[in-house]
Amino acid sequence: MESQRNILVIALLLVSFLIWQQWQTDKAPQPETAQQSSQTSIGDDSFVPEADLADGEVPTDVAPTASRRLVTITTDTLQLTIDTRGGDVVRGELLEHDDELNSDDKFVLLSNGANFVNVAQSGLIGRDGPDGSASGRPVYHTEQTSYQLADGQDSLTVPLTFTNDQGVTFTKTFTFTRNEHVVNVAYHIDNQSAEPVQAQLYGQLKQSEVNPNEEGGNMLMASAYRGPAYSTSETRYTKYDFKSVREANLNQTTEGGWVSMLQHYFVSAWIAPEQEQNQLYSRSLNNQGQAIIGFKAPLVTVAPGEEQTVSAKLWLGPKLQDEMAAAAENLDLTVDYGWLWFIAQPLFKLLNFLQSFVVNWGLAIVLTTFVVRGIMYPLTKAQYTSMAKMRMLQPKLVALRERHGDDRQKMSQGMMELYKKEKVNPLGGCLPILVQMPIFISLYWVLMESVELRHAPFFLWIDDLSVRDPYFVLPILMGASMFMIQKMSPTTVTDPMQQKVMQFMPIIFTFFFLWFPAGLTLYWLVSNVVTITQQWYIFRQLEKKGLHSKAAS
Structure with missing residues (x-):
């Protein structure tokens, strides 16, 4: 019976621990939601206009010569919707995972709805970057509105092109590989102007702090973490929750690194260029109830008549440890087993x-x-x-x-x-x-x-x-x-x-x-x-x- 008393005491401590974890999750004040604005700050010296196109909505406020539209891409693992304004991923479905048990609907990782926003944005800022211009984000041109990875095809490339008034052509290419959840996002800069072009690659994840459809933990079951996290060469894995984003802007310089938005079982992450010195940042959009975490790669200069390509990787998928470890160093740590990870x-x-x-x-x-x-x-x-x-x-x-x-x-x-x-x-x-x-x-x-x-x-x-x-x-x-x-x-x-x-x-x-x-x-x-x-x-x-x-x- 001595062992029975020991079990009872330890069990009560365990339950108290789980309740304390849930209290820690629930006690943080929730921000008020607000109407979306048209711009999102990503740095002290530049702004990235907001991708405010809701799912399925066709814009009417863009000139016919630069018609903004949605492009659907389907592979064996992903179905993405890309807004040609900025080339942002505004919707992402995971085709191998049902939304609910025995449901015909697939799990939606990214979305840009009226009540909840979770999108992956990227672009080129800097002096000549198309996303940093005063006229707003570029509207890319695509040959098709639908792309699909065919049977027997190992990879799929989807190019989006934009040429500015100076004759500089920017080609944003999404590359998908069969059986993978990593998307390569490359920017090819073809400078046929008379002046050098300076641009800086960035990638960011933007998410509403409050999800009206999210289920929290009950009295004894703690909720899984949802929110930003990042990795640097010095810090393998760090959660930077919504409260931290509201209190202070993240500003870390690192070789390589990644930023992510985590949720139960799934993760979206921008993997910065591995051999470059990148800046990791965060921003709180208090008037919208949204948070941003992202990276900025070093500034590149393309001389007149020259071409150059910069790229990053985007992980969209489940928390598969082996695949994530292969995609980026320490990305598998987003499978967070807590302080007992060495046993788990x-x-x-x-x-x-x-x-x-x-x-x-x-x-x-x-x-x-x-x-x-x-x-x-x-x-x-x-x-x-x-x-x-x-x-x-x-x-x-x-x-x-x-x-x-x-x-x-x-x-x-x-x-x-x-x-x-x-x-x-x-x-x-x-x-x-x-x-x-x-x-x-x-x-x-x-x-x-x-x-x-x-x-x-x-x-x-x-x-x-x-x-x-x-x-x-x-x-x-x-x-x-x-x-x-x-x-x-x-x-x-x-x-x-x-x-x-x-x-x-x-x-x-x-x-x-x-x-x-x-x-x-x-x-x-x-x-x-x-x-x-x-x-x-x-x-x-x-x-x-x-x-x-x-x-x-």
Whole structure:
């Protein structure tokens, strides 16, 4: 029963920790939404006009010779909508991911709606950059309004061209590759004017701080982080949340680097030129309730009659660690496992390895439980041996209390001498529980952050391991297994109040687990079943040695 009390205390600490995390998320004041303006500041010396075209809307305020329109691009992984004014990506759908479980609609990563804005913008600013001119952003020309990656085609290029009054042609080319979520965005500058051209590449992500359709965490489940983040050569991964953007403008100079907007399971990120010294920045559009995070590459000069190309990469997709690591250094860290990442990452790799054999993620969780509990078996054996020895010492401890009365100092000295003489570690029963809880928390974040488990079925009614059991079957079974463990563990508790608390502990745990992801509850249930088996076996071995029977008597 000592172990049961330890579990209860640690569980209460865990739940308190999750509630505190959710409170931290919810306590920040939410900005008021406002009407969109026509310009967005990206630096101290330049402005990028806002792409204010809503999804599907055809503009009517542009001259027919420079007709603004939307271009749709479809690959095997992405369907993007590009506004020819500025060449911004104003909508992005992930074709491999459903919006909801069993839905025909695909997950929308980028959008430019009336209530929520999340777009990827890029351009050329500076003295001669078309996006930095006083007349507003350029309206590019495209040969088609629809492009598609054909069967058997490995890549697709979509060029957008704009020629200014001086005869300088800017070609913005999007390049897509089959089976990838990285889009290469290149600017080719062909300077046929009589003067040198100076321009500076930038890329930025703009997002509304409030998403009216966003679901927050409940009382026990923390929400996944949504907001800006960045990486530099000195800082591998840093969240720079909306509150930080409002309080101070980010201004970091780094070789390479990236900026991103994170959300549950998915991320959009601009990957700056790797070998260049880039400036990372952020801006808060307080009157619009929006935030911007972006990068600016070094200024380039193109002499008359010369040509030059500058480029960056845009990641639009799920948080796939291997692919993101290949796309940019440290981009895989956006799969944020928190401060226990050093446990969570091996757990995910183990899960992923086992799933490659059994196919089913639920079975992979079951096998992972067996592996973890197998590794912990020596600790578990030590725990139950320690519990048995501690029970044997109870009569001697009672005698010490009667002998020393209220003299706590002598009582403590007597207990330590007794533990030393009998070679008993009073904390031995707690160690396996203390080891188990970080694993439990780490697996919680693995299930929260790993997109591979999104909409992953187990069997029968469990069609999504990343959300709670819809019929609460697993939490009830988990509570029943805890009750069996409780009944199998002889108790030395004599206080009636403590006994009642112990009796209600399986019910308390069942209540906690009602809101946990089904995969996490499955892990704890299987872990309890393994515990029951191991406890039965260990106590049987102790009984053969006469230790457990003496302790029980």
